[in-house]
Amino acid sequence: MERIVVLAGGIGGARFLRGLKAAVPDADVTVVGNTGDDIHLFGLKVCPDLDTVMYTLGGGINEEQGWGRADESFTVKEELAAYGVGPEWFGLGDRDFATHIVRTQMMSAGYPLSAVTEALCARWQPGVRLLPMTDDRVETHVLIDTAELDESPGNGAGGGSGHGPGGGPGGDRRKAVHFQEYWVRLRASVEAHAVVPVGAESAKPAPGVLDAIADADVILFPPSNPVVSVGTILAVPGIREAIADAGVPVVGLSPIVGDAPVHGMADKVLSAIGVESTAAAVAQHYGSGLLDGWLVDTVDAGSAQAVEDAGIRCRAVPLMMNGTEATAQMAREALALAEEVGA
Amino acid sequence: MERIVVLAGGIGGARFLRGLKAAVPDADVTVVGNTGDDIHLFGLKVCPDLDTVMYTLGGGINEEQGWGRADESFTVKEELAAYGVGPEWFGLGDRDFATHIVRTQMMSAGYPLSAVTEALCARWQPGVRLLPMTDDRVETHVLIDTAELDESPGNGAGGGSGHGPGGGPGGDRRKAVHFQEYWVRLRASVEAHAVVPVGAESAKPAPGVLDAIADADVILFPPSNPVVSVGTILAVPGIREAIADAGVPVVGLSPIVGDAPVHGMADKVLSAIGVESTAAAVAQHYGSGLLDGWLVDTVDAGSAQAVEDAGIRCRAVPLMMNGTEATAQMAREALALAEEVGA
Secondary structure, three states: OOEEEEEEOOHHHHHHHHHHHHHOOOOEEEEEEOOOOOEEEOOEEEOHHHHHHHHHHHOOEOOOOOOOEOOOOOHHHHHHHHOOOOOOOOOOOHHHHHHHHHHHHHHHOOOOHHHHHHHHHHHHOOOOEEEEOEOOOOEEEEEEEHHHHHOOOOOOOOOOOOOOOOOOOOHHHEEEEEHHHHHHHOOOOOOOOEEEEEOHHHOOEOOOHHHHHHHOOEEEEOOOOOOOOHHHHHOOOOHHHHHHHOOOOEEEEOOEEOOEEOOOOHHHHHHHOOOOOOHHHHHHHHOOOOOOEEEEOHHHHHHHHHHHHOOOEEEEOOOOOOHHHHHHHHHHHHHHHHHHHHO | OOEEEEEEOOHHHHHHHHHHHHHOOOOEEEEEEOOOOOEEEOOEEEOHHHHHHHHHHHOOEOOOOOOOEOOOOOHHHHHHHHOOOOOOOOOOOHHHHHHHHHHHHHHHOOOOHHHHHHHHHHHHOOOOEEEEOEOOOOEEEEEEEHHHHHOOOOOOOOOOOOOOOOOOOOHHHEEEEEHHHHHHHOOOOOOOOEEEEEOHHHOOEOOOHHHHHHHOOEEEEOOOOOOOOHHHHHOOOOHHHHHHHOOOOEEEEOOEEOOEEOOOOHHHHHHHOOOOOOHHHHHHHHOOOOOOEEEEOHHHHHHHHHHHHOOOEEEEOOOOOOHHHHHHHHHHHHHHHHHHHHO
16 A cells, blocks of 8 residues: 655645555645644634645545634634624634634634644544654744735835835834734735744654654645645754655646646745745755656646756646646656656 | 622523623622633633623623533634534533633733633623632532432432442442532532532632622622632632622522522532422521522511521512613612611
C-alpha cells in the first residue's frame, strides 16, 4: 500500500485530497495540515485549515463556499453580536462552534492539538491521518501599511502621502495583523509587506509528522497557497529538512493557473515574499532542493521549460478542480510524475 | 427612592423580582444572586441562577420552563452529542451558549464574575443591579448514596442491602455530586444526605454586596430554595452578618405552600439539613436573628402562630406566582409587612 504524505492548507488542499482519495482509495494518506491561520475567537481555538480538511473529507463541508459546515445556522453568532462581542467578520456557524468548543475544552484539559484533532476525526472519519504541522502555537501575521487602509482599498500606492501620525516613509505606519484579519476582514485589499509565521522558528513538528515523512513513498504539495499554507508548514524547523532527506519523489501542483490563483488570493502574499504569481515562479521558489516534480496547467505549458531548467521535472495537465473526477485525475497525474521522477 | 436588596435563586427568585419591579418600578433594587449552582459545561462557565434572573427581567426567558432562552434552538448541543461529548442531561440551547461563551471569554481574560455579569446585563437591561454573591468559586455538592441509584429511584431505603463494594452501612457508597447533577440529571430522585456549598467558607462577598446590604431600606428573601439558593448565599461569610446588622426589615416569602414546594424540589434538600417541608419550619430555620417578617400562603394560615412564636411577624397571603399581577401583589404584601415590622 502506497504511503502518501500531503502538506495541506484549507480549501485547495482539502479538495485535492478528496480527489486523491478517489484516485487511490487504498493509499495510506497522512495529511500535515497548516495551523498558521489558527485563531482564537470568542475565547475558542479555531483551526480553519484542519477543519476544512476534516469537514471536506468527512462529508460535512459547505460545498459552495468550500469552508464551514453544510446546513449551517448562525444563532450563536447573532447572539454574540447582540452582546456587542466581535469580531463580526469571521462567520462561525452553530455547527462549527461545537467543533471549536470541543477543541477548546480538550486543549484546556491539557491535550495537545494533535490529540484533539485525532479525537475530532474519530467522528468525521476523513479516511486520512490528519496531523497538525505542530502542537505549538504558530500564528501567521501579515505586515500592512495602515495608511493604505484610509485610501481606496487595493490601490497599493501606500505610505508617503504625508497624513497620519509619524510621517516617516511608511515605517511607523506598519502594523502586523493576524492572517485571518488580512484575509477575511480586509480581503487582502491592501498590500502585504511581509508575511511572518510568528512562533514557527521555535515550533516542533507534531508527533508523527517527521515519521510519516520519513516513511513516505511519495510526498505531494497540493495546489495550496505556497506562502501561507505550504510555506508555513515548511517554516516549522525539521519539516523541510525531513522532506529533502526522505529520498522519495516530491511532487507539487501549481495553485497558479494563467498567472492567477485558482482559488483565493495567493498573488497578494506571493508579492510579499518577492515571488511572481506564475506557475513557474512558484516552482522555482520551492526549488529543486525540495521539489522533484511540478504540474502546471495546460494553459501554462509554455512555462514548463523554465521549471525543467530549474531542475524540476514538469508536466502540463488540466489543473482546474472541477469536481471529484477532474481532481482525481490531477492526483493520478501527480502520482504518475512521482513514479517517473523516482524511476 | 426605596433601596431593596433581594437574595435570589433561579426561577422563583426571578419571577418574584418581576413582580417586585411591577409593584415598585422606581425602587432601587439590588439582587444578590446565588452562584452555588454554577457549573462548567463543555469548558464554559454556566451561571444558571444569574442567567435566569437576567433573562427573566430582560425579556429573554423561556416562559413555560422558567429557565433558558425563548425561541431557542439546539444545534450546538446536537453537534456536541455527535462528537460524543457530554453531558447530554444539561439542555444548553444555541442562544444560551452565546452567553456562556461571552462569560467564559471575559473570565479567561481576567474579569471577575461580577464585572462579567454587569457586562452581560448591559445588553439585557434587567432594571435591577444584579450581583453574584461572590466572585470566588463556590459549588454546591450533594452527598448521595450510590446504592440508591441501583434501586428504584426515590424509594429512599438506601444502603445496607449488602451488595456493592465495601459493604459498610452506606458509608463507603456515599458520593458527592454537583448540585446540577443531583437536580437535573437525577431529578432529586435519591435522598440528599448532605448539601455542601464547597468553597463557600473561604469565599468573599462580591464587590458591592455588603455595601448594598448596609445601604438597604429593606431586604427580601423571595420564595427561592432556602437551602441551595438563599442558604448558599448566606453561607458566604459576611453576608448573613451584614443582613443581621443592617438594622432594616428583613422579610421572606415561603417557598413551601401546603407542605410542598411551589416550584422545584426544595423538600428534597430541606430534609438533608433536617428541616421539615413546611412554611413554618423554613421560617424557624432562618430564625428571628435573621428574619423580621414571613409571608405564608393562605392555606398555611394555621402555621402563622408558630412563626410568630419564633419571634417572626407572620402574615398569610396568596403566594402562588400566577402571573405578574399576582406576584406584584405578593411583593406589595412583603413590603407592607416590612413597613409594619420596621415601624
